[in-house]
Amino acid sequence: MSTLIVQLDMEEFCEVADLPAAYVMEIVEHGILDPHGSAPRDWRFTDYELAVAKRAAKLRRDLELEWEGVALALELLDEVRELRTENQMLKQRLGRLLVD
Numbered sequence: 001m002s003t004l005i006v007q008l009d010m011e012e013f014c015e016v017a018d019l020p021a022a023y024v025m026e027i028v029e030h031g032i033l034d035p036h037g038s039a040p041r042d043w044r045f046t047d048y049e050l051a052v053a054k055r056a057a058k059l060r061r062d063l064e065l066e067w068e069g070v071a072l073a074l075e076l077l078d079e080v081r082e083l084r085t086e087n088q089m090l091k092q093r094l095g096r097l098l099v100d
Contacts, residue, residue: 005046005047006046006047006050007036007044007045007046008044008045008046008050009043009044009045010024010040010041010043010045013043013045013049013050013053016050017050017053017054017057018057019053019057021040023057024040024053025040026067027053027056027067027070028043029067030067030068030070030071031071032052032053032056032067032070032071032074033045033049033052033053033056034049035049052074055074056070056071056074059073059074
């Protein structure tokens, strides 16, 4: 079974994400995205980065945050997701212990 990895160049990424190139450059500058390549004309983005960019743009628009705030919000949301996953796993383990 093979895994398909989608890679978009800057122009394709901007079109699919519905974001201007200037926004994408700002997102990269603030560490929200980490494209492959050394310069914007060489950047390649994955489908994961596309989802992150869309989420970042929505946070910026809906909450009227600066990019620094968006980066922090995304980091905190990821941490909450990880903690919820860990909490669920621990609850399952505890449930098995209590049944025995």
